[in-house]
Amino acid sequence: MSNRLKNIFKEVRRYIMDEKLNFIKKLSFFDSLSDEELNIISNISKITTYPKNSILYYENDINNKIFFLVSGLLKVYKIDKFENEIFLYHIHKNSLISELTTLLDDSIHCFSNAEFIEESVVLEVDFSEFKKEFLSKFTLVNEFIHEILLKTQQLHCVVNRELVFDATAKVAYTLQNDLEMFNTLKRHEISFMLHIQPETLSRVLKKLKRNNIIDSENTDIVILDKEKLNSIIRG
Template sequence: MILIETIKKIDFFNTLNEEQLNIIASFSNVSKYESKSILFYESDIKNHLLFLVDGLIKIYKVDKFGNEIFLYHIYKNSMISELSSMKSNDIYCFSNAEFVENSTILSVNFEKLQEYFLSKNILTTELMEILLDKTHQLQCIVNRELVFDATAKVAFMLNQDLEMFNKLKRQEVSFMLHIQPETLSRVLKRLSRDEIISIDNGEVIIENQNELICIFKGVGV
């Protein structure tokens, strides 16, 4: 029963009836992970679809010098796995996944999911939506790393993920955006001076969202 209730927390399975949920539960399991532990490393191969039920995950790569390159966060009620093919039961990991908070993971056997659901055109639309969202997320990463200047990077994160921006220390935000802390400070002061944002006890408040969006809109998007 606990497994069924956990599955129901994931929107991906919202269209299933009780019988179908029981089938999903028959080839699924739930695991708990502590903060700072690793879910998988780049080049690992999995045979289960992974969903984040609760918690927070950091996705990153490591360059040839051993430097960590932040890519994005995964929030609760999200699919973690990156699919590259529907013809293989192997799910390749293209980056590293580390837990930022104590988290709960739902693991679903991909071969069984295809056999009982995807092959019958059940959950295919939901899966396609997730994969399209991940494609858009990749485009955002490309823009952030290759197109946006420092101001556009900051404006984009404030617009897309204000809660996370305020939750993290400024040095952590700088690291994520691959800019210097001094640069982040200058950008925030400029945005505040232009009355696009205000800062109250260190917390950023968006005052003019349209102006904020204009900073990065049309720049590689």
């Protein structure tokens, strides 16, 4: 191989590494790392772009990587025995995707399905190397615990939404916590996600608007009174 080709390959490799580091730096999870530590993350990971409607993993899949959503939107759901989709929650950019139940095993078991709602960029980190290079040295432990606690909170919200909230509280909670997503999706998609009828969703939105809690600008919902919205959620 000529020196010219070698130099071209070096430049391409340097460009790819720089691009990967730029993506890694978009994740607040890694904010506390030094440049040297960021390079370690880069060396044990890869960046993948997924098209809209593609699947990251299926329920019962097993992998050896932890996934972070750099940009985009991910839907997490399960399938019941009648092949119906049961929506759980969305994962937004700058978040840990993976569902972790133990650090004793290098294999990560998937307990749900994950589908991209829009084109998304994912950082995939080798789990075994991540534990060896960081967690075993008590680096990123607090960040890791924080992300796992956020996952637990998401599951608590699923329980409330499905077992405690009525239709109005479901809509209010979604508006409070997922307004951008609410304004992105079609109304029938939202009603399907919340397991309510489209007519019920329309009726709830009209009631919230009539009570000056929300308003609409073109087709987008705008929150006017966050306190009243919270009071609906609290019951």
